[in-house]
Amino acid sequence: xxxxxxxxxxxxxxxxxxxxxxxxxxxxxxxxxxxxxxxxxxxxxxxxxxxxxxxxxxxxxxxxxxxxxxxxxxxxxxxxxxxxxxxxxxxxxxxxxxxxxxxxxxxxxxxxxxxxxxxxxxxxxxxxxxxxxxxxxxxxxxxxxxxxxxxxxx
Amino acid sequence: xxxxxxxxxxxxxxxxxxxxxxxxxxxxxxxxxxxxxxxxxxxxxxxxxxxxxxxxxxxxxxxxxxxxxxxxxxxxxxxxxxxxxxxxxxxxxxxxxxxxxxxxxxxxxxxxxxxxxxxxxxxxxxxxxxxxxxxxxxxxxxxxxxxxxxxxxxxxxxxxxxxxxxxxxxxxxxxxxxxxxxxxxxxxxxxxxxxx
Numbered sequence: 369x370x371x372x373x374x375x376x377x378x379x380x381x382x383x384x385x386x387x388x389x390x391x392x393x394x395x396x397x398x399x400x401x402x403x404x405x406x407x408x409x410x411x412x413x414x415x416x417x418x419x420x421x422x423x424x425x426x427x428x429x430x431x432x433x434x435x436x437x438x439x440x441x442x443x444x445x446x447x448x449x450x451x452x453x454x455x456x457x458x459x460x461x462x463x464x465x466x467x468x469x470x471x472x473x474x475x476x477x478x479x480x481x482x483x484x485x486x487x488x489x490x491x492x493x494x495x496x497x498x499x500x501x502x503x504x505x506x507x508x509x510x511x512x513x514x515x516x517x518x519x520x521x522x
Numbered sequence: 523x524x525x526x527x528x529x530x531x532x533x534x535x536x537x538x539x540x541x542x543x544x545x546x547x548x549x550x551x552x553x554x555x556x557x558x559x560x561x562x563x564x565x566x567x568x569x570x571x572x573x574x575x576x577x578x579x580x581x582x583x584x585x586x587x588x589x590x591x592x593x594x595x596x597x598x599x600x601x602x603x604x605x606x607x608x609x610x611x612x613x614x615x616x617x618x619x620x621x622x623x624x625x626x627x628x629x630x631x632x633x634x635x636x637x638x639x640x641x642x643x644x645x646x647x648x649x650x651x652x653x654x655x656x657x658x659x660x661x662x663x664x665x666x667x668x669x670x671x672x673x674x675x676x677x678x679x680x681x682x683x684x685x686x687x688x689x690x691x692x693x694x695x696x697x698x699x700x701x702x703x704x705x706x707x708x709x710x711x712x713x714x715x716x717x718x
Contacts, residue, residue: 374709377696385667387645390553402548405577415578518574
């Protein structure tokens, strides 16, 4: 149906208008975030996506124990094909656990600022302290497994 | 899918470590991702989440993309899947324990899905071709597309061309636009029968 733009000038002008409108709709930061993704090219890791977040009520029944609204920490769960990463974000740091449990290293990598590097113990637990700059991503590496979360905004 | 020389080149360069090529890929296809997110009625944070996931996956996949012409289709498919994931999570938010059936996701029509990709390709090619036009052509076309419309007399004054020349000049500019490689590739692909 809309093939005429190849021959008809008015149709081509309409197609151009449509093309510019589609571009104008996209927020600047949406594009910039996509461009920034390239910096992760050198990290060989599988992506762990957010599957549960107590802050948005995006929670499975197990992940959100009822607590007083004010002081309650935030619980996040990320999953990749091989690994689940559970995080409890408190006022001065992050307590995390990888499932299945295994030792290794965890790195909090903020968009800007220093990388916070910490050890994962034998039962898969780790602590990141102080809180990393926001937003950041968590990179978990143990023998044979390397996973990187999507961006975490505090 | 047609063969767009621009995409193949950008993918090759991004694979070889060229950040500018990557940026250009993002500029080219962010509108496609955004449009799909809109169709799924995602709010801004969810759309950001989807965009991020798609680009991160593409960063991971750059080395294994054998056919760059398939890139827009891959981006669209990945975006729809991510939108489905986010919508599913949102549903759980509303009704605990309720998981959205894949069939409910507004995407089951393969023809509509292909049309969405083709439109994004056409849009991207037209924008790129437009930016390669001589400045006077760009100015003229922009003025002609302005909303609210700019009167011909004003266009004539601004560009210093006769009112009677506006039509023929536009025709020449648009002809150049059609000759731009990625636009010409689309026109060529369209003329192949049996793809409707």
